Amino acid sequence: MKICRTIAECRSIVAGYRFAGETVGLVPTMGFLHDGHLALVACSETRVDRTVATIFVNPAQFGEAADLEAYPRDEERDFEMLRAAGVDCVLVPDVSEVYPAEDETIVETTRMANILHGQVRPGHFRGVTTVVARLFNFVQPDIACFGEKDYQQLQVVKKMTRDLAFPIEIIGVPTVREDDGLAMSSRNVRLGTKDRQAALVLSRSLNAADQAAAKGTTIEALHDVIKNIITAEPRATLRGLDIVAAGDLTEISGALTSPAAIMISVEFGGILLLDQRVVTP
Ligand code: PAF
Numbered sequence: 001m002k003i004c005r006t007i008a009e010c011r012s013i014v015a016g017y018r019f020a021g022e023t024v025g026l027v028p029t030m031g032f033l034h035d036g037h038l039a040l041v042a043c044s045e046t047r048v049d050r051t052v053a054t055i056f057v058n059p060a061q062f063g064e065a066a067d068l069e070a071y072p073r074d075e076e077r078d079f080e081m082l083r084a085a086g087v088d089c090v091l092v093p094d095v096s097e098v099y100p101a102e103d104e105t106i107v108e109t110t111r112m113a114n115i116l117h118g119q120v121r122p123g124h125f126r127g128v129t130t131v132v133a134r135l136f137n138f139v140q141p142d143i144a145c146f147g148e149k150d151y152q153q154l155q156v157v158k159k160m161t162r163d164l165a166f167p168i169e170i171i172g173v174p175t176v177r178e179d180d181g182l183a184m185s186s187r188n189v190r191l192g193t194k195d196r197q198a199a200l201v202l203s204r205s206l207n208a209a210d211q212a213a214a215k216g217t218t219i220e221a222l223h224d225v226i227k228n229i230i231t232a233e234p235r236a237t238l239r240g241l242d243i244v245a246a247g248d249l250t251e252i253s254g255a256l257t258s259p260a261a262i263m264i265s266v267e268f269g270g271i272l273l274l275d276q277r278v279v280t281p
Pocket of ligand 1: 028029030056058061128131132150153
């Protein structure tokens with residue numbers, strides 16, 4: 001596995017793949033990898049000849065400097081995992097190369113970035129699309145893989161890719177879960193034992209919503225199902241619950257007649273966890 005610290009190194013390796021007629025997949029990450037990231041790698045490997053991963057903790061998508069500082073990092077372990085997973089090349093760029101001094105270009109999906117989770121974390125999705133657009137330009141892949149767990153991020157990236165006509169197919173990869181149902185996340189390691197146990201309330205509430213949807217229900221009733229289960233867990237603070245049209249994330253109400261995306265964010269002892277499910281009538 002090639003480890004590139006500069007964009008130029010990575011471009012020259014990708015040029016070699018192209019010269020050999022090979023297709024290229026991109027797996028963008030912020031490091032501190034877990035099985036969820038490896039599922040993105042596996043997905044890329046089944047579709048293209050070469051997989052390039054990036055590790056970059058993107059300052060532009062963090063609201064508070066403290067959050068950025070607290071973000072877990074372990075580069076050597078990440079390299080080992082990527083190597084074992086068969087990644088061909090990893091780009092670990094410096095902040096000064098991704099965001100050159102006095103740069104002034106941002107990329108934003110003006111509606112989608114500022115609804116739902118974007119209202120709770122102003123500027124977050126602008127930071128994501130700005131860095132993803134840059135990573136797309138650095139690597140110029142044929143496909144790029146993103147987790148469905150960050151459902152709004154996936155839709156925002158799809159929209160940006162369509163709007164800017166990047167010739168890149170965006171692949172959504174299903175959420176990977178621990179054996180007990182907790183969605184994998186780099187944040188899980190920061191949970192204490194009791195909060196880790198309490199966090200199972202996320203998948204439990206989504207399973208209940210899934211069952212209600214299969215029997216026939218309304219959007220309002222789905223809100224209640226989830227809210228009741230989460231508020232019954234004393235260690236959990238519900239920070240966000242959105243049920244919107246799958247794909248374009250527009251508001252919906254009344255009877256559930258088409259696929260709906262449920263997105264929840266719940267805090268446990270200062271750690272915010274996300275989960276998501278698309279339910280169908
Ligand atoms: O999902 C993430 O890890 C990040 O938001 C991403 C897509 C790598 C952009 O920094």
